Amino acid sequence: MDWILDDIRRRGIETEDLQANLLDHICCIIESELEENGDFGQFYSSVITRFYKHELIEVEEETQSLLLFKNYYTMKKIMMTSGTISAAFTALGILLKFIHLPGASIFILLGIVSFSLVFLPLLLTLRIRERKEIKEQIIVVTGVISGMLLSMAVLFKIQHWPFANIMGFTSVLMFALLFLPIYFFIGIRNPINKENVIVNSLIIIMGCGLFLTLIRTNQNQQRIQADRTRDYIQQEQLLAHERALTKIDSAKILVQEAQSINQLCEDLKRKLIKFDTGLEIIPTSADEGKILLSESLASDFIGHGTEMGTEVEKLRASLSEYNQKLSPGMSPLQDNLDSKELRTVTALEGLVRIQLSLLQNSRVGN
Secondary structure: OHHHHHHHHHOOOOOHHHHHHHHHHHHHHHHHHOOOOOOHHHHHHHHHHHHOOOOOHHHHHHHHHHHHOOOHHHHHHHHHHHHHHHHHHHHHHHHHHHOOOOOHHHHHHHHHHHHHHHHHHHHHHHHHHHOOOHHHHHHHHHHHHHHHHHHHHHHHHHOOOOOHHHHHHHHHHHHHHHHHHHHHHHHOOOOOOHHHHHHHHHHHHHHHHHHHHOOOOHHHHHHHHHHHHHHHHHHHHHHHHHHHHOOOOOOOOOHHHHHHHHHHHHHHHHHHHHHHHOOOOOOHHHHHOOOOOOOOEOOOOOOOOOHHHHHHHHHHHHHHHHHHOOOOOOOOOOOOOOOOOOEHHHHHHHHHHHHHHHHHHHHHHO
16 A cells, blocks of 8 residues: 555655545555456556546646635536527527517627626636646637637627727737737647647638628728718709709698608708717718718617607608598608618618608699
């Protein structure tokens, strides 16, 4: 027994309780399995290897880790559970989104948040404890933090919240400039993992590249905004031209209703433009790129319960009343302000179309 105990100590086991436990286990195995005339040394060598993968000191390290990190297994279970729930919620949310059923946004939101703020932080905590070298810990930290930023960037993007692009760029830069070089140059030195490291590095590079192709540059964004603004100005000019050509007899049917709807549209357009640009009207110089309509989300601004939302409901009620009184040949009016992802410029274009339809119907009435 003393020889076995000395060997256990030589192999790096310093904790006395662990030494005693290992000695007890080894002696029990030898007593029950060693044949009467068997070779003790050879049998002992085969028994001791059952307790580790590479070296016996692994048992000491794991014991110390467990003593310092008593909640290891609880956190590991929480990590696995949160990861499973995150994947299930995200998959369910995407499925609901494709089949146009309610609840898609909330499931996607819960899935990404639980993945980013529960699963990945727990993964980081557990993996840091398992890695002893500083380089390996840096790989874990940069990889997990980059993953958190990337997943949150996707969430912010689909929810149309600010800072989505900043988080996305930051995560890609961390992957490309920190995680990838350290991972590649450390892993490439190991002949066993060399091929896997190269393949994984190529996948990371392609993933970052594909992500960047989905992001608009500032130049492209400004060009798109300039085109949309120019189109809106042309629609306003067309509306003014149609008004000049159309003579409306105040005694004709639906004139008062049309004037009320037209005024509501003008008020909504003015407030939407102010919400988007800070101005109440778009000057003609906007087509030169001085004032641009952005693709800001207007649905929250005109949502239910807001001041603009009340005006939108009033407009819809007026449109419904107007449509009920239409004469043959007149076109019914309909707004486009109920979309959850309504952009400001799209809302403005929809209001101009209502005003143009009013003028067309007035010609039919005349």
